[in-house]
Structures are given as C-alpha cells and as structure tokens.
Amino acid sequence: MKLIKTILSVVFLQGVQFFAFSEEISIETSNTLMLLERVEGDTLKFVYYGPRLDRIDQDRLLREKDPSIVLYGYPVFGTSDGAPYAMQMEHADGNQTLDLKVTGIDRRPDGSVDINMADRLFPVSVKLRYKPYEGSDVIESWVEVKNGEEGAVRLHRFDSSFLPIEQGDVWLSRLHGDWASEATLVEEPLRPGMLQIKTTDGARSSHYARPEVMISLDGKPCENKGRTIGAALEWSGNFSLRFDTESRRVHRFFAGVLAEPSGYVLDPDSVLVLPRVAYTYSRNGKGGVSRNFHSWAKTEGKVYRTDRPRDILLNSWEGVYLNIKEPVIEKMVNDWSALGGELFVLDDGWFGDKYPRNVDNSSLGDWRTDRRKLPHGIEGLIKTTQDKGMKFGLWIEPEFTNVRSKLYETHPDWVLRAGGRPLRYGRGGTQMILDMTNPEVRDFVVNLVDSLLSGHPEIAYLKWDCNTFLLNYGSSSLPADRQTNIYFDYHKGLTDALKRIRAKHPDVAIQNCGGGGGRYNYGLMPYFDEFWVSDNTDAWQRVFIQWGASMFYPPHVMGQHVSASPSHQTGRIIPMKFRFDVAMSGRLGMEMLPSAMTETERDFARKAIANYKEIRPLIQNGEQYRLLSPYGDSGMASMEYLSADGSEAILFAYKMKHYQNQVIPRFRLVALDPDAIYSVEELNIYPGVGRQVADGEKYSGRYLMENGLRLSMGSEYSSSLIRLKRL
Ligand code: DGJ
Numbered sequence: 001m002k003l004i005k006t007i008l009s010v011v012f013l014q015g016v017q018f019f020a021f022s023e024e025i026s027i028e029t030s031n032t033l034m035l036l037e038r039v040e041g042d043t044l045k046f047v048y049y050g051p052r053l054d055r056i057d058q059d060r061l062l063r064e065k066d067p068s069i070v071l072y073g074y075p076v077f078g079t080s081d082g083a084p085y086a087m088q089m090e091h092a093d094g095n096q097t098l099d100l101k102v103t104g105i106d107r108r109p110d111g112s113v114d115i116n117m118a119d120r121l122f123p124v125s126v127k128l129r130y131k132p133y134e135g136s137d138v139i140e141s142w143v144e145v146k147n148g149e150e151g152a153v154r155l156h157r158f159d160s161s162f163l164p165i166e167q168g169d170v171w172l173s174r175l176h177g178d179w180a181s182e183a184t185l186v187e188e189p190l191r192p193g194m195l196q197i198k199t200t201d202g203a204r205s206s207h208y209a210r211p212e213v214m215i216s217l218d219g220k221p222c223e224n225k226g227r228t229i230g231a232a233l234e235w236s237g238n239f240s241l242r243f244d245t246e247s248r249r250v251h252r253f254f255a256g257v258l259a260e261p262s263g264y265v266l267d268p269d270s271v272l273v274l275p276r277v278a279y280t281y282s283r284n285g286k287g288g289v290s291r292n293f294h295s296w297a298k299t300e301g302k303v304y305r306t307d308r309p310r311d312i313l314l315n316s317w318e319g320v321y322l323n324i325k326e327p328v329i330e331k332m333v334n335d336w337s338a339l340g341g342e343l344f345v346l347d348d349g350w351f352g353d354k355y356p357r358n359v360d361n362s363s364l365g366d367w368r369t370d371r372r373k374l375p376h377g378i379e380g381l382i383k384t385t386q387d388k389g390m391k392f393g394l395w396i397e398p399e400f401t402n403v404r405s406k407l408y409e410t411h412p413d414w415v416l417r418a419g420g421r422p423l424r425y426g427r428g429g430t431q432m433i434l435d436m437t438n439p440e441v442r443d444f445v446v447n448l449v450d451s452l453l454s455g456h457p458e459i460a461y462l463k464w465d466c467n468t469f470l471l472n473y474g475s476s477s478l479p480a481d482r483q484t485n486i487y488f489d490y491h492k493g494l495t496d497a498l499k500r501i502r503a504k505h506p507d508v509a510i511q512n513c514g515g516g517g518g519r520y521n522y523g524l525m526p527y528f529d530e531f532w533v534s535d536n537t538d539a540w541q542r543v544f545i546q547w548g549a550s551m552f553y554p555p556h557v558m559g560q561h562v563s564a565s566p567s568h569q570t571g572r573i574i575p576m577k578f579r580f581d582v583a584m585s586g587r588l589g590m591e592m593l594p595s596a597m598t599e600t601e602r603d604f605a606r607k608a609i610a611n612y613k614e615i616r617p618l619i620q621n622g623e624q625y626r627l628l629s630p631y632g633d634s635g636m637a638s639m640e641y642l643s644a645d646g647s648e649a650i651l652f653a654y655k656m657k658h659y660q661n662q663v664i665p666r667f668r669l670v671a672l673d674p675d676a677i678y679s680v681e682e683l684n685i686y687p688g689v690g691r692q693v694a695d696g697e698k699y700s701g702r703y704l705m706e707n708g709l710r711l712s713m714g715s716e717y718s719s720s721l722i723r724l725k726r727l
Helices: 002-021 055-061 285-299 327-341 376-387 407-411 439-455 482-503 541-552 576-583 597-623 703-706
Strands: 024-026 032-039 043-051 089-090 100-107 113-121 124-133 138-147 153-166 173-177 184-189 193-198 209-216 228-233 239-246 248-256 263-264 271-273 277-282 314-315 342-348 390-394 399-401 430-433 459-464 509-512 530-532 558-564 585-593 623-628 634-644 648-655 678-684 699-701 719-726
Touching: 024 055, 024 113, 032 138, 032 277, 043 055, 043 100, 043 153, 043 263, 043 277, 153 184, 173 585, 184 541, 193 209, 209 239, 209 285, 228 239, 228 248, 228 285, 228 576, 263 277, 263 482, 277 285, 285 623, 327 342, 327 376, 327 597, 342 376, 342 597, 342 634, 376 390, 390 439, 399 407, 439 459, 439 482, 530 576, 541 558, 541 576, 541 623, 541 634, 576 585, 576 597, 576 648, 576 719, 585 597, 597 634, 597 648, 597 678, 678 703, 699 703
Parallel strands: 314 342, 314 585, 342 390, 390 459, 459 509, 509 530, 530 558, 558 585
Antiparallel strands: 024 032, 032 043, 089 153, 100 113, 113 124, 124 138, 138 153, 138 271, 138 277, 153 248, 153 263, 173 184, 173 209, 193 239, 209 228, 228 277, 239 248, 399 430, 623 634, 634 648, 648 719, 678 699, 678 719
C-alpha cells in the first residue's frame, strides 16, 4: 500500500510538471475532436476522441491526468513500458528499440496537423499525420517513417494508427465472409485479450475479413442511436486491425498493414508512407457513422467521380459465362436496349488469339479479341452498342496471366515466384499473378489498359477483376534482401499504375472487382467508380451482403444486378420484383439473358428500369438510413433514402422470413419533418401482385415516424418500393 502511494505521488508530481510544459494538439471537424498532447520530455500523449468540447471541458481533460495509465500517442517497442505497440524497428546495427520524442508540430490552415517525431538516439523520424474533413466528420491518421541511418532498417511492425478506447459496454461490429457471402456482419462485445481482424490473401484486401470496423460505446450496436466510432483502413493489401486489451482501462486499437510474415526493409534516405486510417464518430449509431463515410466518399474523392450518374448496365457474365458468340451477344445488346439499358459490358472470355479462353485456365495477358468468337472484333460490338444509343464496357484482369498464354511464354520472369520452388497456381489450376513490384510489369499493365482505351476511345467502362491471391512469395525484381517488401510494394505498384491510368483516362468508368467483392476498399476506390459487391446475385442473400457493404460505402457505387431465377449460386427461386427491388437500392444492373425472360417479366423490367432512372438522383445524392435489419428478429429488412432537402424519400422493404401467423411490423421512417404531409406512391408494381399502399395516400411525417407505414408483405419474397413526396 505504501509503495503504491509513493508511485502515485511521483506520477502526480510529474503531472504537475507536464501541465506546465504541455502543448495541446487538436484536430477538429464540425462535430468531433481528436486531442493529443506534447508533454514533459517531448513525449506524445493521446488524450481524447469524441464530440467537440467546450474550452472548459477540454482544459479539464488536459489537466485531469489518470495516474494509473500512461498512454502514448503512438506507442513504439522499446519505450511503451511493456504495453502493446504500433511500431517496432530493427536499426541497421541490430538495436530493436525506438524512443521517439516530439521535435515539432506543423499546423496547416486546412486544420491538418503533422506531429514530427524523431528517435532520441538514431537518425530515424516518424511523422504522425492527421487530416480532418470538416463536413463529413472524418479524421484521417497515418504515419510516415524516414530512415536517416547509413544502412537499411527493418520494420517488424508498422501500424498506421493507434486509438485508445475507454472500456465499458463496448461492442465491435465487423464484416467477415467468403466468396459469395462477403461482408457478413459480426457483432460482439470487446473483451480482455486480443482480437485481430486481418487478411493474408496478398492480392485482395477483403474476401474474408474487411478492413473497416465500428465500435459502439453504449452497448449493443444500434442503427440510429448510440455513440459510435468508425474506422476504415485505406489499403488494398494485407491488413491488420487489432484490439489489444491488457489493462482494465482501455482497449488499444491498432490499424495498419499486416507485418506478418515479412516486415518491411526501408533503405537509407527513404520515406515509407503508410496507408491512412479514416476515423469518424457519431452519436447516431452505426447509421450515423455510415452516413459520415458516405458523405466523405462522395465529397472528398474517396470514390472516383461520385458526381456523375452511374449507368444502368447489362453484364454478360451470368448470361453466357465464357461461351461468347457474336450473334448471342448482339442479341443481348439489342434486347438490353429495348429494356432501356444504358451500358453493355462484355465480361470474361472475349480475348485470347493464340489460346482461346473457353475455360478459365488460359489466355490472361493476351488482350486481343478472339475473332473465332467475335469475327467483327470488339469494334463490331461497340458499333452495335452505340447504334442502339448505349455505351460499351469491357472486362479485364490486367495483373494476371496463365501458363497457357503468349504473355507467360514471352515473359516467364514477370510472375511472382518463390525462387527455385515449383509454381503454385490459382484459378483454373494455371493462373499466376504478375509482379507489380517490377517497373517493367507496371508499364505493361499501364500500356495494355492505355492501348485498349486509346485504340477504342468508345470504351466507356472497364471491369478490373482479380481472381487469384498472391501465391508464390518471391520477386525477381526485388533484391534478395528486399524480398520481405513484396506484399507492400505490390500494392504500391498497383496504386501507381492506377494513378497513371487515371491521369490519361479520367473519363472512363472503372469497376473494382475482386472475384466478387474481395477487393473493394478505400485504398483503391479513389481510382474506381464503383465495385462489384459479390458474385452471389441471389437477391435474398444479397440483402445481407449489400447491408454489410453499405455500412461503409455509399449505395450508388455498389454494383447490384438482377440475375436469373433459379439463382445460379443458391438455386433459390425468387420473383422478379424482389430481384429488382433489391438491385435498385444501389447501382442497378442486370446479369442474365434478357431473352430468357417472359414477356410479362420484360415488360416489368422495362418499367422498373424507367423507375430507377427517376429515383437514381435520390439513390446517388440522398442520405441512406438503414431501418429494419435483416439480421434482426423482425423477419424484414428495410432502408430509407432521403433527399438532401428532405422533400423526397424512398422506402425499400423486403420480407426475409415467411411463416404462418407471422407478425408484420410497421415500417417506421426516420428523419422526416414531423409537421409536413407526405404523399406515397408505390413503384415496381408487378402484374397480379397486390399493391401495398394506395397511391396518393397522405400521411404526416410524425405518423410515418411514430406509427409507420403498414405494408401487407403477405407472400414469400414480398417486397415493396415506396416513394414519398413532401407536399
Ligand atoms: C469474377 C467476377 O466476380 C465475375 O463477375 C466475373 O467477371 C468472373 N470473375 C469472370 O471470370
């Protein structure tokens, strides 16, 4: 007891001292504040992240030192007092420790802050960077490391950011999955011990786990209430989000590139810029966090060109797969235009002159039209499509090759391979990944996309796919002592290539596809207009998959396609109306042979597409509120989209469970004007399926929010799309 008292009083004394020498560092958005402090001995402390504070409260926080813990702003191995750390560096002389002091703080007029830190012994520096986005309440935090030593240093751990979170009834929402079940929501309380969310795929960030989380501070996560933090790592490769809870007081959250198994070797005089972590905070639950991310993505260039409308497309994949034949494709194009389509996308199978791509085991890299399948080339198809007043798009998978390809025969050294070991193959038993750490390979990728687009300036859309993970860990372009950099440098190389492509082709729309939804992330989305959410187009399961994706990404950048019934993935038979109602909540498309539809279905599709054109601005520019969760007990799922001026809203409602004596909940809207009167109109009426509301019925906003709309939702796979207009 006596000993504890002594320690406390010493710390208290220090507390008085560092109050005297402290320098406050605040990063602010419209509604939030992140607060750090430079204290005695130029140490950096993390103080606070949450809503903006009055001066009086901020001062109290800075004074109020809890002597039981020491929190570093960016804890490093060697001086974090045994606590978990964000960075470990092995110096050129073998020393394994870091001891950072603050050397200066740069504040910019836009509110950005750089905290410059340097090791007290070695000439290495670590710059902590913070960038606030005022309107969307997002703060980015990341690190730049500079090696000023004579030899290379080795980073064994290099997280981009550290955030301590006070313990309490704290819950984590994260997204987990697999091919065809991406972004499945998992929610659990944070407990003592370590929870690491990570990916080791190498090429794709997120088939299994996703690099974004939400942290609910007020117990079980709710959609529209509760203090909630969101974090998204802006990185396309292997990542680690780690919650390390040792002491009773805080959960320590670390986010960054996964350092296992290799770490990073940083050359003398070089700077390593680590990926950014975007944080946001809302007191309006998960929905508030999502809306912040949506607004940030839309207004800050975090998704490419969110200002332009996304075209309604027909993709050939589930219609014909690799079995491309010119007359069939031309018929698809014609049928699509008759339905009101705007863009036709020719998927996999169109290329391969020496080796035809009839099976998914050849030809990647040989990006020349297979004239046996398309005698008039893609030029012919482009013309057919344009003659119908539509745009043309094309599938590519530029980072890959196959054993049976001219590319691999010519450049066997361009693939990643682990020294003399036999190659391991991905998709089709022959697919290999090109070495994007190699500048020559990057030039090849850039030139191939450039020559496709420059040779066919009519191509308005590319689908950039990635179907195999990074299998063979070894690069012939990196020196023997830099092999550990492959995972990081691959993605740096990919991003460099994308930047060069974007500089030359700013107007082409590009979809990010990762063998389904395995590769969308905020590291890549600044270069992509949209992403493919999943290869699972079963509309019922898509409600869950899209729900997960919408937690961090705005709906109109989510590719959502109506496909055939029975579903090719699950065999489920789902009515066409449900399929359209689900696809229309994002970027609408179709992925089937229009000729396989009945006349009634085609007629319905034509009207639904026309409806979508009308509601598209609201899907794109409105705010999304998730209402009834498919994960909940109501047996329903519903979402609302509200226009910026509140004058219009759309309600999507889906029946997810169906059984006798089922209680159908009312669909309560949110964020309407309680005193305004709204008229309702039901869209997408399918012949023979009853209306759920009478068109022109009027309700007050208060009624809609407190009592809610009564919809019958009687049959299995019942769904409803209601437009509300403020009178
Ligand atoms: C995986 C994608 O997710 C599919 O949509 C399709 O493009 C195939 N690849 C083509 O190989």
